Amino acid sequence: MKNSIYCKIADDIRDKIISGELKTGDDLPSETALCSEYSTSRMTVRKGLTILSNDGYIYSIPGKGYFVQKPNYNKYTIFYSERNNLINDVDRIKLLSVDVVLPDDKLATNLRISKNRKIIRIRRLFYTQGDPMAYDLKYLVYQKGVPIIENEIENATFPEMMSNRASLYSLNKEIVMYAKMPGEEIKELLKMYDEVALFVVEQKLNDVKDKPIGFGITYFRGDYIKLHGVSQ
Template identity: 70%
Template structure:
């Protein structure tokens, strides 16, 4: 079956960009020229150009046309699941505490709330094959009338914890990842006896209005986690 014309436009322009015939910054033929070349409507041409734009091959400048986009070599896509990574899975969790607290200045600033606004703090340990692999702490905005059921949050991922507060389809997430030397208290919690660094993953969850609704910080033993990303 013959491909639609807009797919032909996408494939032809994509091929010219990939081969170097069209270089970053080069202007594409006008919509009128493409209509003539492919003997098709302006709507069909725009559909093809829209696909190329969404794929990151081109961008438009109002009144000037379409240009070849410079590839972003520094952008990677990777999946993050606090309960599973390339080398280890969490097979048991231990709920250490669930407390309602008043945030300090740093936490209040991160959650964009006043220091008088209550926050639910959840502390857990993650285990794999009997050994503690991560210390996990979550901060959720306290919501009067919404019960905290310990059995439900014990094994829940961060998004699952807030599923009764906002639709997961409206959820936006931000990650910050960094290494840290463990303090003595953390060494005892994670049974660290030699020089092993921590891989710290901070997750911030936002609602549909882009307001923070939760902050999670997970301290992984460096020898128990491995993340993988790919460029697109």
């Protein structure tokens, strides 16, 4: 198809960058030269270059042209699931409680609400082969008239808990991961008798206007979880 020419331009230049024919800082042929090489319009050439720019392969300097971007070696794509990781899968979830509470300072900050605004707290335990592997807390901004049905949230993922509040396609999620030693409550819940660190995952769900509508903290036993990332 005629419209696929810009994809070919992007693919050809991308291949040259990946193979090393074009190196970091090298300038690309001008738009005029690419128009001539591919027998196409300037608009089509620009569409191909825009793809490469959006993917992080090139950048432009007004009046000078396009150049090969230095790759970001610190950027990784990590697959994270509450239920599945490289060494263990959650095979049972136990709902501990669903309560309406007031937020502490951390929750009020993360949800961008006042400390007088009520929130819903959902407490769960994740099990694998009969052993508790994670203690899960989810906090939703309380909305009058929006019911929380316990048998629907017991096995729901965090985004699924929001399905009656917002379209799942409109949500975006922030994630923070860190290690922490457990307190006595979590030790008891997870039956941790050895000095094992927790792997803590914090999740924040934002709506289409980038407003926080939910915050979650999952405390995994450090010996029950392993994640994998791939550089881009």
